[in-house]
Amino acid sequence: MRLEVRDLAVERGDRLLFSGLDFALDDGEVLQIEGHNGSGKTTLLRVLCGLGVPSEGEVLWNGRPINRVRGDYFVDLNYVGHAHGVKGELTALENLGVDRALGRAHPNMDGETALDELAMGNYEDAFGRTLSAGQRRRVALARLFAKQARLWVLDEPFTALDRKTRADLEALIHRHVSGGGMVIVTTHHEMALHECVVKNLTLGL
Amino acid sequence: MNSTVAANEPRLAQAFVTLLRRDLLLAFRRPAEIANPLLFFVIVVTLFPLGIGPEPNTLQTIAPGVIWVAALLASMLSLDGMFRTDFDDGALEQILLSPHPLSVLVLAKVIAHWMISGLPLILLSPLLGLFMNLPAESIVALVLTLLLGTPVLSLIGSIGTALTVGLRKGGVLLSLLVLPLYIPVLIFAASAVEVAGVGFSIAAQLSFLGALLALALTLAPVATAASLRISVS
Amino acid sequence: MNRFVAWFHRWGSPKHFYDMSGRWAPWMAGLFFLTFIPGLYYSLIGSPPDYQQGESARIMYIHVPAAWMSMFIYAVMAIAGAVTLIWKMKLADIVAQVSAPIGASFTLLALVTGSLWGKPMWGTYWVWDARLTSELILLFLFLGYIALTTSIDDKRQAARAGAVLALVGVVNLPIIHYSVEWWSTLHQPSTVKVMGKSAIHMSMLIPLLLMSFAFKFYYAWVVLISARAEVLDRDKGTRWAEEAAGEKGR
DSSP states (O other): OEEEEEEEEEEETTEEEEEEEEEEEETTEEEEEEOOTTSSHHHHHHHHTTSSOOSEEEEEETTEETTTSHHHHHHTEEEEOSSOOOOTTSBHHHHHHHHHHHSOBOTTOOHHHHHHHTTOGGGTTOBGGGSOHHHHHHHHHHHHHHBOOSEEEEESTTTTOOHHHHHHHHHHHHHHHHTTOEEEEEOSSOOOOTTSEEEEEEOOO | OHHHHHHHSOOHHHHHHHHHHHHHHHHHHSTHHHHHHHHHHHHHHHHHHHHHOOOHHHHHHHHHHHHHHHHHHHHHHHHGGGTHHHHHHTHHHHHHTSSSOHHHHHHHHHHHHIIIIIHHHHHHHHHHHHHTTOOHHHHHHHHHHHHHHHHHHHHHHHHHHHHHTTSTTHHHHHHHHHHHHHHHHHHHHHHHHHHHHTTOOOHHHHHHHHHHHHHHHHHHHHHHHHHHHHHHO | OHHHHHHHHHHHSHHHHHHHHHHHHHHHHHHHHHHHHHHHHIIIIISOOBTTTBGGGGGHHHHHHHHHHHHHHHHHHHHHHHHHHHHOOHHHHHHHHHHHHHHHHHHHHHHHHHHHHHHHHHSSSOOOOHHHHHHHHHHHHHHHHHHHHHHOSSHHHHHHHHHHHHHHHHHHHHHHHHHHHHHHHHHOTTOOOSSOSSOOOHHHHHHHHHHHHHHHHHHHHHHHHHHHHHHHHHTBTBHHHHHHHHHHHO
């Protein structure tokens, strides 16, 4: 699997955020994106997911433009954005059930074990609206395990998490990458990812 | 080996049913959103006898148009909820990132919307027919036209909702976009109710409504899917 | 085929369009006056009054071409919308967006002239005639398009949303038109049609054709100059746009 970006230019409103962006990401690699507020980190992630449209250039999945191979690409894509889509009127488990049905359900993990991975096992039947912001984010992150996908795209995943969960998430990212997965993450957090290929990209220089 | 691979491959039917169930579940856990448009429907129709006078013949003449116009407005009210909350909390992005064809997933949401907003309207309509002094034949025609017409309203409405979901003041704009497109449904349906009252056949009107439904069913989900991708970008 | 693609691409380039439209606009203006002045003469003076409707029939020479233009422009917007969505051509979306107000104006013109004509014919300014009703709904569609595209801030997003709406509208237009026609025969079977099915005499056909060509040239002229301004505005900050604007200023 290979995600490749060629000569990408992205605008927001009338303002050019960046242009001429090239990079590629292969199995077992992490891309850490940094940049000051408003430098276009989230916009870039959305373009990488096919949610946003670049003004120039293209995003390729295994050599083909992502909007041509949406089905193949999305099956291997797990996106946890800033608005993470945990419904307040559904329980944690119901939320994950919907995610599993929409994508490729993980063969060895169900919703419950996925919640366990983020230490949310005791909140299976709690409604989304009764959870704290950090807990909701953990439910959203549990999607990474409920759904099996090669590429994780995470927008500021460490915000609203306590120190313990941050360490857990780091370990989980490490495990995913060691198993051949790919991760794209925006964060200012220094991640301790030993023996992983970590690429860095700084926007808005 | 092969069987395990096949077991967790994403299945469209499962995604469709899950999404439909999810939307129904969400609606039942927020029952006000079902009840309010219905209440609106009943109150608007009740206003007409009060405004025009309770003369039975007058009521009977205006009833088909009044009930149908009220149904259009009630459906407008409920439309905004179709994608709005999902857009706000990010769940819509997850649906857009599903490997399944978006138009089919959209159809599941539209069907759920119709079951929440259209179906109760149909069940209530005989009562309003009685209020407006409609003869029994017209009430039957009213139910039949609503049965064929309200799904068209949900389908066409979904396009407008998808186009305006990203805008803060989408509500008024939505009615401007969608109401003109509702006109054919209004014309055929109201005419069927009226004509049935004087004992004519309504086969022609019903077949037009059926044709509109078939057309909307095939084209609207595609347009809605395209509009959603535009609105999130 | 290749030559066509190359031609298509060249028109897609803003700079090329700016240069070409500058050259074409005066020609369109010239053609407009060349058809409009004799068209007016034949409409008002050179043609005989209608034997049934008298002098008021002359309003048809404005009303009918305006109604044709309103539908023509909506079709142009839908085609431009398809081009925007399929080939992501900037120019197509500019054409669609500058066309919308012009189309709405022609629709309004058709409605006003239709209702002015209705006063002597029907004794009232408004009758729910099928054509007038369809025209009114068309006006709503134009206004809906304008309202949607102006309330979306991002220009590319506005263009794509407008394109979808125009396409949905163009699929619905025949259905709306047909259902309104059906509705009107149901409710008032014997009104005087705005345009009868009877054969038009040559002396009336000449002004009608002249006026309809004049309106087309007028549309082409206005689209060219307003699209030219829009192209410049969207590319402001680029070198060619600054140079072009500078030339004007000097």
